[in-house]
Amino acid sequence: MKTLLAIFALLVGALYTVDAQAQIPKVPGIDLPTQLLGALNNVEGLGLNADQTSKLKDNNKSFTDDIFNVLNSAVGDDSKKSQFLNLKKTRQKFLMGLLGQQLLGKYNKKIGTLIKPFKKQLGLAALAL
Numbered sequence: 001m002k003t004l005l006a007i008f009a010l011l012v013g014a015l016y017t018v019d020a021q022a023q024i025p026k027v028p029g030i031d032l033p034t035q036l037l038g039a040l041n042n043v044e045g046l047g048l049n050a051d052q053t054s055k056l057k058d059n060n061k062s063f064t065d066d067i068f069n070v071l072n073s074a075v076g077d078d079s080k081k082s083q084f085l086n087l088k089k090t091r092q093k094f095l096m097g098l099l100g101q102q103l104l105g106k107y108n109k110k111i112g113t114l115i116k117p118f119k120k121q122l123g124l125a126a127l128a129l
Helices: 002-017 032-040 050-071 077-128
Strands: none
Touching: 032 050, 032 077, 050 077
């Protein structure tokens, strides 16, 4: 009876140690920065003109590069956190100036669902999004 109880405890313990992986949509062979940039560049249906689209995509590229530069830097977590929050503030200021309140709301809603799966992978960098 004790061995049966021990085996049951071992099986229950093993069940709780299995790490469940989130189902993150990932295109094989494409790295995380490229996937994040693709999600940020999804502007279809927002009614942006060519100049707005071009400026937004340029800013998305530099924003993504900045995120991963900070993420891969050797500074401490507190410094990274403040840098990510500064990136977010600068980004929101740019987006407000480019898109205005109404389009910014639509853009944030649209990309919010697209970037949600990446937030766990980004860890502390998700503060910038």
